[in-house]
Every structure is written in structure tokens, then in C-alpha cells.
Amino acid sequence: xxxxxxxxxxxxxxxxxxxxxxxxxxxxxxxxxxxxxxxxxxxxxxxxxxxxxxxxxxxxxxxxxxxxxxxxxxxx
Numbered sequence: 001x002x003x004x005x006x007x008x009x010x011x012x013x014x015x016x017x018x019x020x021x022x023x024x025x026x027x028x029x030x031x032x033x034x035x036x037x038x039x040x041x042x043x044x045x046x047x048x049x050x051x052x053x054x055x056x057x058x059x060x061x062x063x064x065x066x067x068x069x070x071x072x073x074x075x076x
Contacts, residue, residue, distance in 0.1 A: 003060040007035060011052045011072075015039070027054055037065045048072055 009027030012034065016024045025048060026036045037056050048054065054072040058065045 005058050005060065005065075006055070007037060007058055007065070008053065008055040009035065011048060011050050011054050014050055015048050023048075025054065035065060037067050039067045039070055041070060 009029040013026040056067040
């Protein structure tokens with residue numbers, strides 16, 4: 001069964017390229033939990049940086065958090 005979730009947090013590690021068009025992004029939530037989210041989006045490595053706030057609509061698939069939608073902004 002897939003579990004839908006909304007995740008918001010600060011990017012704490014440079015996005016890691018795992019295969020063509022896919023990246024792992026590690027964020028720290030306000031609660032202090034570190035989560036790794038898999039993003040399927042070409043070019044995200046150049047736009048998403050450490051220190052940015054990122055929000056994901058995601059699904060848990062086989063113990064992997066896979067983002068459906070991604071939004072992000074620079075910290076002010």
C-alpha cells in the first residue's frame with residue numbers, strides 16, 4: 001500500500017545524482033528528522049541548493065520516499 005505525505009524541510013546535503021534524471025535530496029524537517037527524498041526531475045541539481053527550503057508531495061514506495069511534486073525557495 002502506498003502512503004501519501006507532504007514533506008517540508010531545509011536541504012542539508014547537495015542533491016545526489018543516482019541515475020539519468022533522478023536525484024536523492026536530503027532534508028531536515030522542523031521536527032529535526034532527516035529524510036531522503038527521490039526526485040525525478042532533470043536539472044534539479046543545478047537549481048536546488050543546500051540551505052533552500054523544499055516542499056514535496058510524496059509517496060512511500062518500497063521504503064523509498066518518491067516525490068510527485070516539488071517546490072523550493074531560498075531562505076530569506
